Amino acid sequence: MAAVLVRTEHITPTQTIMGADAYNKMFTLHGAMMVFLFIIPGIPAALGNFVLPLMVGAKDVAFPRLNLTSWYLWIIGAVFAVASLLVGGFDTGWTFYTPYSTTTPFKGVIPIATGAFILGFSSIFTGLNFIVTIHKLRAPGMGWFQMPLFLWALYATAIIQILATPVLGITLLLLIVERALGVGIFDPALGGDPILFQHFFWFYSHPAVYIMIVPAMGVISELISVFSRKHIFSYRFIAYSSIAIAVFGFLVWGHHMFTSGQSSLMNMIFSALTFSVAIPSAIKAFNWVATMYKGCISLKTPMLYALSFLFLFAIGGLTGLFLGSLTTNVHLHDTYFVVAHFHYVMFGGTVIAFLGGLHYWWPKMTGKMYSDRQGQIACFLIFIGFNLTFFTQFIMGTHGMPRRYFKYSEQFTTLHVLSTVGTYVLLVGFLLVAYYLIDSLVRGPKAPSNPWGGASLEWQTTSPPPVENFSQPPIVGDPYDYGDLVYDPEIRGYRKLIKTGAA
């Protein structure tokens, strides 16, 4: 909603519906809320907590009470975030750059910093749970390479969560102490160094953007393989590329600071390392396309989301090349080009994959089917609205429209209006999705246990699964082998072809 307000504000070059401070708070709110409250916990916690035990064939995650603590920490973090609003909001941008964040007149900085600190713990506990579950609670006979790729993605995400989030914790702790007690670590007047804060912040935040995108890739690997009725292409390379992204993600945080006074030696090192991260994503994209070769592609809603993911993530990934090379980065840094780039990757990537995953596991979660027709319309709406909104921002960015600008020069007016129209189309798309998903809860037909013909373990139990997940221990096989699954019209789902020919 904050995003829609921000866009409406941009219809006219000068003030439209709110003052400068309000606008600054609005885009900071949009940034901080989306990052800390939605996208980081999004796929790992919302989908992962449900699907991981099923896919692994376990009764529950390794530490169920820790999982519960993680959920309550998320609630407390959200309460702190809302508290920061009541106290007066904060307008530092989600990056909290000092010395502005320690001297901004708005009091909301400390509550949101504590909120994000607590959410960090929630994220650590989720990651911790996933690693232990994947290591210790795999079903008998499920080796590391019989696991669905979504679990590899969650494993890679968990590694990042464990190794990066504590640095966010210490950064926010230092920020709070700096602002409250004037410790002077980042305050130039007391001998501190503001660029050091940027190092601290981005050391966490770049791996954090991979926390956001890697699970999305995991979901897409599942969707494309199931809906092309074809074994995923080169399972090991996709699995290893997930881990590679997780590890390389730690080496590249400097590319956020090319123009902020980093020494040119480090600029060179970080620019080189940044390109190393682009490779695994490229491999994944090629493998997904290769999976569809000679498949039997059924365009159901989850598949539509997967295809639009591929389209949008290709743009998002390739525009990263512009920002990775030093020369063009100088021109494009902190402009709308960057805004468009990360929205393409985060929105076009994570949110679209989240919707795809949601639609894919919705029958399994709720035991109700949603209407596929409405799903396809909604996906189309979101796709068009998204492109309209953010492709125009690429053009604005290259023309030098700086980021986080309340007022802008007239030459960008038409593009801003186009972008705002796109936002409204997106809004309609999302409302439609919300509508028919809730509607399916109320009036949806009963979902079969395997509506899409998936071969991983979660489809072997009833939907919604019983408390102990599996009534009888699941049969572990190759998660992408769809050989003996046949569509059974009367239950509108797939079931194993009983070799003995019994119906």
Added chain:
Amino acid sequence: MEAETTQSHTSSEHNPHLAHHFGSLTQQFDSGKLGMWLFLATEILLFGGLFCAYSVYRANHPEIFIYAHQYLSKFWGALNTCVLLFSSFTMAWGVRCAQLGRQRGLVVCLALTLLCGFVFLGVKYVEYKEKWQHGLLWGKYYSPVHHHDDSHEAASGEGPAPQEGHPAVASAVAQSMTPTVVLTTDAGVVVERSKILPAPTGPGGLASLSAGRESHGDEPRNVQLFFSVYFLMTGLHGVHVIVGLACIGWILRRAVRGDFGPGYFTPVDLVGLYWHLVDLIWIYLFPLLYLIH
């Protein structure tokens, strides 16, 4: 506290301590250990951030650290190290007693560890109080009292606001309307590089041109940096010691109740791991802060 160490005690058919979703006791124990080591990894990274701040500021301003370490007494530091090492020893011994089922030994060891923890905190309190009196605090509260008289008017919490003095530009840029502004630049500390004269703050610049502390005497600039880093590190470590003590107290209560035996002692082991980590961090903190040469 560490929820993952308390397995739910639903009564499974053959062992009350086996949580419902684990196959066997070893699987549960290994999961607990793995989970704990992951949590320790996060702690190491948390302190890693502080060590990074320490090393960055020490690499770039060694003179501050060399000058300021004289305020830290090696004796108290060494004492603290021995206290923590001993507590680690008794903790490990306690874990051994739990494994062998010696409940009385376990209770004694845990009590000893608890005692050592409090001694450690006591020593820290003494050190902090002594620094507080000398005004050697962090950031803007840093106002060293050079005359070591006994008068305790040393700046209490609220030190004087950062002085206005800025060696290079002593200009008082009046925001008056007079177009001509007299800009006097005194010699100030001659450094090999000339000072870039910032444009006079123009019409009412926001900056209160305070460049940290006035440097009087041989004290290098920005000594409060050392104390900021010192208080941050030892403070956060102190918080972790307090959390550790709470856990040990909780384990002690359960040990007295007789929960732990050879078959099930995971909580003791995990809290032991946590305590050893706290000791580990102090082992690195001690030389870095106290033994600067």
Added chain:
Amino acid sequence: MNLIQSILDSASLRFLNQADETFWLPAQRSTYAGEVDALFYFILWLSVFFFSLIVGLMVYFVWKYRAREGHTSQPSPIHNTTLEVVWTIIPVLIVIVIFYMGFTGFMNIANPPQNAYEINVTGMKWKWLFTYPNGYVDEKLHVPVNRPIRLVMTSEDVIHSLYIPAFRMKMDVVPGRYHKIWFNANKEGEYDVYCAEYCGTSHSDMITKQWFMPRENSKSGSRMPRTSSPHCRLMRPERSSTSSVDVPAATQSTGRPTPARPSRICSATRSSSKMGQQWRWMRTISVNRYSIPRPRWSPAISR
């Protein structure tokens, strides 16, 4: 779809010459802008190629292998190591090329030449102050054309970032440090100067102008920059109670031409003969705010 429109439009590729505004990029007004744009177009075309490869294949497969009666997925290889290695090596090579081009270009941008004409920039909350070697301080940046200019920049309070899109130049200004950046403008005109790093309430007001004095006709006195050019919409920063910007009326930095504001005469008359030998800058400084003796100023570090 706007993608195709962008391809068609950028098809009219005008590399390296002083291109005016193209679909993707603003006009090139500094020497290294050409390089930046060349690399931009190179990566753009590369991305368009790979993009159409991936999406084209995807659409083709979706169409060709769509689920229909009597069509099932034929068996096909699920693993092909050579193919994997091929499409790992090719991107690595391409990426190395991009990195190399990006890095060499950056070295050119980051290291100012020796004989640059130096201006000291101070960023503060919501406006820029440019101090010229003769001590004249101004909100606007007046620079001669075809002469390397080096900006030595620092900030008074929070982190700002001097961004001039026409020169493809951007550098953050951090309090307590000075950063150097340079450019060499090659065409007269008036260009926007933005603040690219978020810095508070009126971050978007930190727009100032950049004037270029034509060098050729400097004898006849350069054209007087109009005091209230339409583009120069500097809104007066709301007197938010918090920020203590106490801007005395006379020296208002706002664009709106207040009566009190003297008409700005900045005629850059240069003794035409000995170019660069003696740069007599301000013949007549009517009422400017600071006539300061030439500050003792020698940036020793100009590597």
Added chain:
Amino acid sequence: MAHESTPHEQVGHVMSFRVLLAVWIALMFLTYVTVAATTFNLGEFNLMLAMGIATLKASLVLLFFMHLVYDRPFNAVIFICSLCFVMLFVILAMVDTAHYQNTLIPGYAPGMAPE
């Protein structure tokens, strides 16, 4: 004590007391050495020595007090990974801060009084 009905397998490794005592004495001795080392000035080598001794002590605690030697190797892998990432962060941050020290203006650091 909870008496389990079925004979349970002994979980985890039991440390012999002598080993514990020996480790503790070694730690005490090392502490003494590191404090004594500060009496004579070895120049910058001093920091190296202090760090060396600290690492030795830390590894003693790790291997014996925390049973890392007798545990599953994966726990050690986790520990070493976390150390590597800390080193990565520290080294890159130090290299960068070292390289832009020359842009610092020694005497001039405007401080904004936080309103």
